Amino acid sequence: MATNDENTKNLHQAQEPEYDEITHERLLSDHEYDGIRELDNDLPPWWKYLFYISIVFAIVFILVYHVFESADLQVVLYEKEMAAAAAKYKRTDPSAVAASLTVLTDDESLADGKITYDKICSVCHAKNGEGLIGPNFTDEYWIHGGTIQDMYKIVITGVLDKGMISYKDQLSPKKIQNVLSYIISLEGTNPPNPKAPQGDRWVNGEKVAE
């Protein structure tokens, strides 16, 4: 059973201050709610300063960014970031190296090519090159030409209407060379569930009339 004598206490307030028996801090005399008392402690100074500092931070932040405009906002920062990158990575036209490309057969290049293939190409040409959304890489048929130069051109420019995007901003010429070498090495591997041949037949870098 709960009782309440708070109001009577209000009326006959003993002016004698009360103290908490453990901390010896002053209790607020007319503050009692269902037995809960409140102490008359001040705000902890460190807390007060934390609050002041955060307010100062807020004012300075707004002044710097929006009143004096002495720091860059996000779009300006982005433009600077892009300009810095453009200056740092002076990319040559990737098609310049096309003519000199050769098919690599060393293990290191092929292993690197496979990593790229698994990350990027397999999403459309399937895990083992058997083709799915994109054409089959394991047969002798090529839609856009069967030389590494032809294939390189496709990787650089894409076939947008068919959903093949350009990878010139994602892969360096060397990476492309490696992955194409790997793709060429897949010919004749006969994986399960192959996609039907598309395009013309190519043997040893030559188009074969059928």
Next chain:
Amino acid sequence: MEPEKFYYDNKIVKQFALATIIWGVVALLYGLFAAFHIFLPNWGMHLEYFTFGRIRPIHTNAAIFAFVGNGIFTAVYYSMQRLLKTRMYSDLLSKIHLWGWQLIIVAAAITLSLGITISKEYAELEWPIDIAITVIWVIFGINMFGTLLKRRVSHIYVAIWFYIATWVTIAVLHIVNSFELPVSLFKSYPLFAGVQDALVQWWYGHNAVAFFLTTPYLGLMYYFIPKAANRPIYSYRLSIIHFWALIFLYIWAGPHHLLYSALPEWVQSLGIVFSIMLIAPSWGGMINGLLTLRGAWDKVREDPVLKLYVVAVTCYGMSTFEGPMMSLKWVNAISHFTDWTIGHVHIGVLGWNGFLTFGMLYWLIPRIFNTKLYSTKLANTHFWIATLGILFYAIPLYFAGITQASMWKQFTPEGFLVYPNFLETVTQILPMYHIRAFGGSLYYTGVLLWVYNLYKTMKAGSLVANEEAEAVPLPVQEKKSTSEGWHRFLERKPLLFLTASLIVILIGGMVEIIPTYFIKSNVPTIESVKPYTPLELLGRDVYVSEGCYNCHSQMIRPFRSETERYGEYSKGGEAVYNHPFQYGSKRTGPDLAREGVKSGKLYKPDSWHYNHMIDPQKINDKSIMPPYPWLAKKDINMRLTPKKIRVMQTLGVPYPEGYDKIANDDLMKQAKKISDGLSDEGIDVEPTRQIVALIAYLQRLGTDIIVDK
């Protein structure tokens, strides 16, 4: 004056407590589902009701509004009666509040499972439920203020200040964020679009955290900690300062959910600085909670209730420091869209809300059942398992978030992205998801112990449905005397207190939202941005319904690492017809803002989308996206197309006059073209299937401002 005899209504407290327990079990079970589903994409048995996009909103809504919501009501109904020395104003209103709220939760669970959603996080429910929430909330308010007015205590205690602020702010937030125009009983479009919709949503979303998970639980803390510890509140002055500072500042902080987005930067900056200024007021609550325990620390060692409270308040202190830090734009550039955020919110909900709720019921159930807690030992075990659970939950997610963010941002010496395929960055953090699921399981085990312990306690005792009490009636309130401080005066004027709180919480929202809505320069118009075609519009509805936004953002930030991966950064003017916006808040999968740009980085042909939607693991065996085979079986609802066009016109989307009548013809033309194209690739699908509309929408994304050569 003679003391009056009256009875506390403990039955309503018991009922809300039971609802808290039952919904806690459900909400956390859904969380556990989601935690496992994220690395077991085929877990859902290929049923649409069990994809991550639908489970996650059920989990968040259930945790916030069902578990914590009923926790709030338990605390309010128990403590208000005692703090005000009166029974609740009306038993009937109490009952309507109780059952109305539970019905809303059931309706929410059913509709969200069915994909009926408006896709605004923690406000997903469709308009009829929104109205029901408003009605029940008003009933709760009448019951609360009725109780306040018939109280037998002159001044209202700090716990009740927090209850009042909660009530009024949630009312404002819910109503404004639910402005929507119905298309049918189960479908509506929000009044706001794009940037403005995002701002209103995160003003709401952030303050749902503030005024549903924080302020009412501070009220709960202010009652149950001093009661359990039998110690006085550390500082009344601190209560006043931190209460008013907290509710005034909190409301401004919403824009920190939209840093580096297309939201005008002055609004973003307000979000940042007000978040920083929130540290001290939040910690004011923590200090008052922890320092109230001075002189009771010896009890903390033995009493599981106090132990739970100490960890709860500590978690509150941690997450209210972490939150402002994550609001700093330099930190947010890393943490946003990653699992860091998920870790952060769970410190809050599992630690602060969960532990306070556990402690409150361990303390309260034996009291209203006139018995002792069945097993203190079991409660201690619960405490330790749950504490470990939180650590195993949150720490891996911090690792996951930082790891993934750095992988997103890493470039090779030649200036290419090291991980151009998003999936690689997901595969890398899968072990962290496994550990998180383990942490969640631990926490859940603790919850089951809690339920068992409380069940045994209830069985051992019997409910004191009407607890007898006595108090002197309140004398006629005098006018403010000169010796009375202004706050002391306010404490005996609940309606004035309500008004003051309302004014204080309205300021921040108004300063941020009104100019963003009315001043045109805040969202610059882009001429080439056109309304969606009818098919795209219906496809967008499928996207919303499946909850794609739960895993895919549509907001490319202006960072080189993002534009290299996704394409041109997102502009505010691109989203002016997006009712609702779909910026998203988490990237479990890649951003889709430029998905349809053919010359872009992510473009995929229609046939890829078809195959990927039906069986994502066929495209990539490491993919964690669940399959959506029903999209190829279910039809879009073309009967609603004309009405949808008309509603969009009302909302200001410039479809030509009378377009609603021919919209379905255009829709079929576009759908046939897509299905013919798919048929050339050997895929046979009816043009009216949902998947066709969804593909049309995806191929439209981001194309308005990019001209394909």
